[in-house]
Amino acid sequence: MNLTIIELDDSYIQQVTxxxxxxxxxxxNISISIEDQPDLLAIEDFYFxxxxxxFGAFVRxxxxxxxxxxxxxxxxxxxxxxxxxxxxRGKELNIAQNLFNVLIDQCRRNNIENVLLGTVSVLKAAQRFYERNGFGKIEKVKLPDRFPIMGADDVFYSLKLK
Structure with missing residues (x-):
């Protein structure tokens, strides 16, 4: 398998969505639409x-x-x-870990010391992944005021990089 990870811009919107x-x-079976995720329709404006x-991972x-x-x-x-x-998915291909490592390297290069995330309780494998990578659960009320909460998120994690 030949895995390539690159930055994605607006030209990838259709593939991403x-x-x-x-x-x-x-x-x-998460009740979420594209309208609930306007960031997916404006990757460059919302993220960059x-x-x-x-980032996106490509195989062939x-x-x-x-x-x-x-x-x-x-x-x-x-x-x-x-x-x-x-x-x-899975440890054989290690795509999630590779994506995560690229993002964390980017955070370190840009002096981002606190990495947080929200997820949905049904995504148990994702939660185990975050915990294996050093994240600890955090209560919603302890999130920073400016943390961008998604409506469906009900489990939150935090990781200190320094």
């Missing part, structure tokens, strides 16, 4: 313009995974849109 909505709606990023020119970071404070960022296509 197809991948993410399919996983959310069809695989996990604020100092964040959006097929988008199989994504991860993004919203910089919401001078030294803080929120992980968003971490998804890997079902048939490409």
């Amino acid at each position: 197809d991948l993410i909505l399919n996983i959310q709606q069809n695989e996990f 313009a604020k100092g964040g990023n959006f 020119d097929q988008l199989v995974g994504t991860i993004a970071l919203i910089k919401f404070d001078e030294n803080s960022g929120a992980i968003r849109k971490m998804f890997v296509k079902k048939e490409f």
Whole structure:
């Protein structure tokens, strides 16, 4: 398998929305639409313009995974849109870990010390992944005021990089 991870800009919007909505709606039955996620229709404005990023993992020119970071404070960022296509998940291919490592390296290069994220309680494997990577659960009321909460999120994590 030849895995390539690159920055995604607005030219990838269709591929990104197809991948993410399919996983959310069809695989996990999460009641969320593209209208609930306007960031997916304006990747450059929503992520890059604020100092964040959006990465995609490709296998044989097929988008199989994504991860993004919203910089919401001078030294803080929120992980968003971490998804890997079902048939490409697992430790054998390690796509999620590779995406995560690229994003964390980007955070370190840009002096982002606090990384937070929200997820949905039904995504148990994702929660185990975050915990294996050093994240600790945090109560919603303890999130920074500027943390961008998604409506469906009900479990939150925090990681200190320094």
